[in-house]
Structures are given as C-alpha cells and as structure tokens.
Amino acid sequence: MNPLAEKLIEKISNKTATVGVVGLGYVGLPLAVEKAKAGYNVIGFDVQDQKVELVNKGHNYIGDIIDEELADLVKSGKLKATTDFSFVKEVDCVAIAVPTPLDKFKQPDVSYVESSTRDIAKYLHRGMLVVLESTTYPGTTEEIVKPILEQSGLKCGEDFFLAFSPERVDPGNKLFKTKNTPKVVGGCTEECTKVAATLYRSVLEGEVFEVSSPAVAEMEKILENTFRHINIGLANEMAILCKKMGIDIWEVIEAAKTKPYGFMAFYPGPGLGGHCIPLDPFYLTYKAREYDYHTRLIETAGEINDFMPEFVVDNAMRLLNGHKKALNGAKVLLMGVAYKKDIDDMRESPALKVIEHLEKNGADVIYNDPYVPNFKHAGKEYTSVNWEEAIKTADIVLITTDHTDYDYERIVEEAALLYDTRNATKEVKNNREKIHKL
Secondary structure: OOOOHHHHHHHHHOOOOEEEOOOOOOHHHHHHHHHHHOOOOEEOOOOOHHHHHHOOOOOOOOOOOOOHHHHHHHHOOOEEOOOOOOHHHOEEEEEEEEOOEEEOOOOOOOOHHHHHHHHHHHHOOEEEEEOOOOOOOOOOOHHHHHHHOOOOOOOOOOOOEEEEEEOOOOOOOOOOOOOOOEEEEEEEEEHHHHHHHHHHHHHHOEHHHHHHHHHHHHHHHHHHHHHHHHHHHHHHHHHHHHHHHHHHHHHHHHHHOOOOOOOOOOOOOOOOOOOOOOHHHHHHHHHHHHHHOOOOOHHHHHHHHHHHHHHHHHHHHHHHHOOOOOOOOEEEEEEOOOOOOOOOOOOOHHHHHHHHHHHHHHOEEEEEEOOOOEEEOOOOOEEEEOOHHHOOOOOOEEEOOOOOOHHHHHHHHHHOEEEEEOOOOOOOOOOHHHHEOO
C-alpha cells in the first residue's frame, strides 16, 4: 500500500487526523458535528459570516442537530468554523458539501464545487483526502474536481486521495440521521476508496458500502432520487386523472398498499420540494445529452410534477366558483409553506409556486407555518399570520404542508371552504362534506 495512504489511515484510526468540511448547510454542519462527536478535531468552512459566527458561538441553525451537542463540541474545542480557506493547510481530510443548484434552464450549476475545489487546490498537501459530497452528475469528481486538484502538481492516488460519497440527508426524518444512514463511497483508486471508507466507518453507525468508482457513487445517488421523482410523477398523474373521474386517489393508494409485494406507495401533492428530488434527476438529463440520449421518462415526470402547483390553483378556482366567488380578490389562507411536514426547510417548496399562481390570478394570499415565521420570495416579504384569526375571514383554506402541529378538526370546522392537497384531514371525523381533496 502507498505509504501516504497507510499513514493517513493510521491517523484516521487513532483519531489524530484533523478533518475539514466545506459548506455548513443542511449537509455540511451535521457531518461536521458527527465527525467532531467521533473524536476528531473539525474545522468547518463557509462563505457566510453569519453561519460561521453562529457555529463559533455554539448556536445551531439546522433542525436535525441537537443544540446542546453543538454547543458542547464548540466549547470543548473539537469544532470550530472559519471563512478563511487557508484552513485546508491544517487538515488531513476535507469534505466538500456545497450547493449544486439548477439554473433557470434546468442545467446543473457546479460553480460552487469548482470554486471550492480551486481554493482547496491552493493549499492541497501530500497525504490528504478530499471527498466530494455534493450531489451532481456522473463524472464530476473525475472530470472536474480531479484535474483542478492536480493543477497543484500533486497526483491523485499517489500524492493525495479523492473520492465521492453522496449525502443522504433527509431533513426531519425521525429515524434516519447522518449518523445511522448507510453511506456509499467510490474513490478514484482502490486506495482512495479505502482511505475514505475508513474515515466514514470511524464516524458513522450506518454501513459503509464501497463501489468501484466515483461515477458509480454519483450515479447511484441520482438513481435514488430519480426513482422517487418518477414515482411521485406517476402518483400525481393518477391524482389528476382520478380528479377528472371522480375517484378518491388517496383511497386508491390505500387499497393498492394492501398488496404485500410489487407495490410501493408514493403520494401526490401540490408539487415537489426539497433540494434533492426536484433537482437531481435533471443532472442526469444534462449529462445524458453528452451521449446523445434523451431521458424521456425523467423529463415527462418533471413536466407532471411541475404542473401540480398550477393544478392546485385551478382546482381552488373551481371550488370558489362553485361558491359563487372569484379567485381574483379572494382571501386565500395557506396552511404550511415548508416543503414537507415538521421542518423549516423551504428549498424548492411547492407552496411558493402555488403562491405565485394564486397572486398571478389576483388572490390575496396569506399563510401560516409554525416552522417558518417569515420568508422572502420574488422580491416580496411574507409573515406567518395567526391562523385561528385569519381563517375566520378567509374565502378558502389550502393545506399545502401537513404539519402535525395543526388541529385539523378545528381547521375543517372553521374554514368556509377547504382544499387539502396532502390528505392531512384523513382522520377528521366531523364536517367531512366541507373537505375537498387533491
């Protein structure tokens, strides 16, 4: 084995390695916390002064982290944050966990990955491990990250080690966190894989599964979320058809779930949210063009999912018309704007598109969300209202996020007109005739 790999594995094993994390968001900060809890000295980097300041004060801003754990790690000196990229000189291992958004043409923006890699390359040193965790299209690690790092004059697999290990963070998941979620690791060489896998096995409780290359690891992450993207698209298309046919899609799904094999339940909704499912499949669509292939199933599912906010607003308009009211000028109360229940994450939330379509049609939109007190969107500021008061004058209530905090019995009772896009009211016993579902 390469002596540098042996030395780094030894440092990882005896916890004398210093570990860095670039990007302190929903992925990076939990990862930094787990590495510090495992006994490593961890340095986190972020371009945002506010995040760095909060971390260094021991103040948490990510829902899945226990506040006291972060504070204790900072106080003990195991975790600190910086905005100075020269910290790379001090670390033996560094993970890149920066955003990889889509542009308005649904093409991947890997500029954050490229920029972070260039900054790491300035301070790259022999015997160092670099792991990309940001979700991206197959080939990014070897075609973009590796060449930039090798501009330092060091050679991958000999002087430094490079791998891809996709993040699998599911905000708000009560069962699986960073610590116990299985991890996939693919290195540019066998030794790169071994070094990276050794680090993750020393930190995580979940199984670490080694694959033959970064491209395999990159593709498996895309497959995970494309699987969900397409199946949610199918559920949404079934919901549209069931609405036209006068059939309850939610009852259909419950019936299908009784089959003990060959079926997995996916549910319709007002659209797709979160950083992964609405975006990741289009990384593959972009890369496929290089091979003269069009990912038709992915793109069709995307069209269906993208249509759902408009479908919701069209149905709300019809419900109002049935009560001799116009959407133009109607007071619409949205219950929930986070992209899924019981979290404060609004990334790609379908509620934002619903609001856009409502306001485009002249509606007066207000919202309540116990997790999102205020937000800005399209240059406009929104503040959560007291739903118990607002519902009394609302012409229609749209349940766009099914938070468990809500008293759905009372919401149904108080609403003049209610449209439930999440089947949140399924347990409500009274006033069922007032409930209109997706």
